[in-house]
Amino acid sequence: MxxxxxxxxxxxxxxxxxxxxxxxxxxxxxxxxxxxxxxxxxxxxxxxxxxxxxxxxxxxxxxxxxxxxxxxxxxxxxxxxxxxxxxxxxxxxxxxxxxxxxxxxxxxxxxxxxxxxxxxxxxNAQVVIVPSNMFDKYQTVDDLTDLAFAAEAGSAGEAALNELELNVTPVKTQSDALMEVAAGTSDAAVIDSLMAAAMVGKGTSYSDLTYTVALKNxxxxxxxxxxxxxxxxxxxxxxxxxxxxxxxxxxxxxxxxxxxxxx
Structure with missing residues (x-):
């Protein structure tokens, strides 16, 4: 981990x-x-x-x-x-x-x-999750405008995306948001950095995903x-x-x- x-x-x-x-x-x-x-x-x-x-x-x-x-x-x-x-x-x-x-x-x-x-x-912080091969492309908030996001309904991640007027589909849980990205049905997700550290990247359940931009502390x-x-x-x-x-x-x-x- x-x-x-x-x-x-x-x-x-x-x-x-x-x-x-x-x-x-x-x-x-x-x-x-x-x-x-x-x-x-x-x-x-x-x-x-x-x-x-x-x-x-x-x-x-x-x-x-x-x-x-x-x-x-x-x-x-x-x-x-x-x-x-x-x-x-x-x-x-x-x-x-x-x-x-x-x-x-x-x-x-x-x-x-x-x-x-x-x-x-x-x-904690809210972080953007993308496929690992897209890491270099999405490094700033300005890079995110073309992405379709998934985020837990009622979460700080959803609120952060709405504040930025980005395209977000609410899902039931943060885990569901990760699954959306892994399945390719969403381009990216926003989840808590604590969950990202535990579940995203090499040696985790989502080894092909990574986290990039932190939206808010x-x-x-x-x-x-x-x-x-x-x-x-x-x-x-x-x-x-x-x-x-x-x-x-x-x-x-x-x-x-x-x-x-x-x-």
Whole structure:
């Protein structure tokens, strides 16, 4: 697997998105109380290596999956993973079919306005995927105007392409976007750089594809229902995980070189 340097953000410089201690549903029960009462933290995810993907035994593993499991354990509950349609993540939260979205989620204004988000914990970028033999032709944003793109519906990649007014067809997942390019039904795709490092290039599932232009830099966070007190609890957990080194160890175990940013 290729290694991609991911700069994990120190809590001191992370965007502070403070929870308001809100309630869950129409009662005065907080989200923390709700999760502890039912005994599970239900995490909404998609198949997104190296953040959330299935291991050889069919269990969900990955940087985000492992950290979600550790957070659930710190709350004294079990973790349960549910695959969701990424475009419906807010509906899933508000309908209480999941308790959080923890899947390399970019902290866009749309996300932070509709969810109670944790502090940012990871930097990422959106990158253009093309066949390897087309690498030299597509090196700048200006080179991309003639391409037909595939991108996950509701993703930061789709948003970046729309901002540039490029031709994009939304698909269900980032993996589907890669398959479109591999099959020749789309000229290119835009996906997260973390997924690109894990799945594209020599020694990966898509050895004939490569990544070129980075369209935008971004930050990852975890989303809860608006007003949820679980966001503050996760911020405390992130701070403790930085301090004891467990978060960096988890990142390294998935082929991610994690470096704290000092300011």
């Amino acid at each position: 290729k290694k991609l340097t991911v700069f994990l953000l120190t809590l001191a410089i992370a965007l502070s998105l403070t929870a308001c201690g809100g309630t869950s549903g129409s009662t005065n029960q907080t989200d923390m109380e709700y999760v502890k009462e039912k005994g599970t933290l239900v995490v909404g995810i998609t198949n997104f290596a190296p953040m959330d993907y299935k291991g050889t035994s069919g269990e969900w593993i990955g940087f985000d999956a492992d950290m979600a499991g550790a957070f659930a354990k710190s709350l004294g509950v079990e973790v349960k993973f549910v695959e969701i349609d990424w475009d419906n993540k807010v509906l899933e939260l508000d309908g209480k079919t999941i308790d959080c979205v923890w899947n390399g989620m970019t902290l866009t204004p749309e996300v932070t306005n509709s969810m109670e988000c944790s502090n940012a914990y990871c930097n 971004e930050e990852y966070g975890v989303g809860f229902r608006k007003g949820s007190d679980l966001a503050d609890a996760l911020n405390d957990f992130i701070a403790a995980s930085y301090a004891d080194g467990s978060m960096l160890k988890c990142a390294e175990s998935y082929g991610v070189q994690a470096t704290l940013i000092e300011q």
